[in-house]
Amino acid sequence: MALYEHVFLARQDLSPQQVDALVEQYKGVISAGGGSVGRVENWGLKSLTYRVNKNRKAYYTLMDITAPAAAVKEMERQMGLSEDVLRFMTIKVDKHEEGQSAMLQKRDRDDRGDRGDRPSRFGDRERGDRPPRSFGGDRDGGDRGPRRPRENFEGAE
Numbered sequence: 001m002a003l004y005e006h007v008f009l010a011r012q013d014l015s016p017q018q019v020d021a022l023v024e025q026y027k028g029v030i031s032a033g034g035g036s037v038g039r040v041e042n043w044g045l046k047s048l049t050y051r052v053n054k055n056r057k058a059y060y061t062l063m064d065i066t067a068p069a070a071a072v073k074e075m076e077r078q079m080g081l082s083e084d085v086l087r088f089m090t091i092k093v094d095k096h097e098e099g100q101s102a103m104l105q106k107r108d109r110d111d112r113g114d115r116g117d118r119p120s121r122f123g124d125r126e127r128g129d130r131p132p133r134s135f136g137g138d139r140d141g142g143d144r145g146p147r148r149p150r151e152n153f154e155g156a157e
Helices: 016-032 069-081 102-112
Strands: 002-011 036-052 055-067 085-093
Touching: 002 016, 002 069, 016 036, 016 055, 016 069, 036 102, 055 069, 055 085, 069 085
Parallel strands: none
Antiparallel strands: 002 055, 002 085, 036 055
């Protein structure tokens, strides 16, 4: 049997329990086709890059599937008919990843909030030995010399 990674996006107005029910429904389709579903990761409600069927957000779910191609085709057919599923993508892989997917690792890293000794991006950065910025003049603060008066300008000599 072939190995697949399958990601689908469910509508934003569904509850997490309804998304879990969708996962169970599609697990049943795979099982009926002679396959099995391994890891299931719910990535949660995320913003979409662009609107899809008037939705700005969607529930993302990843499933690792071991099944014959016919079972996967049937699951994709049913997802295409469902109004609750906005998009889906199935990729054939050589082997399933161990542990968490990259998306969950990224979320865990972001949730920690532990940034070490790095300064924040705005405002509280140490200025070091740099002189304060002056508005006007060169960036290095050098003197450009005396200014010449403008010609054909009132108040000019």
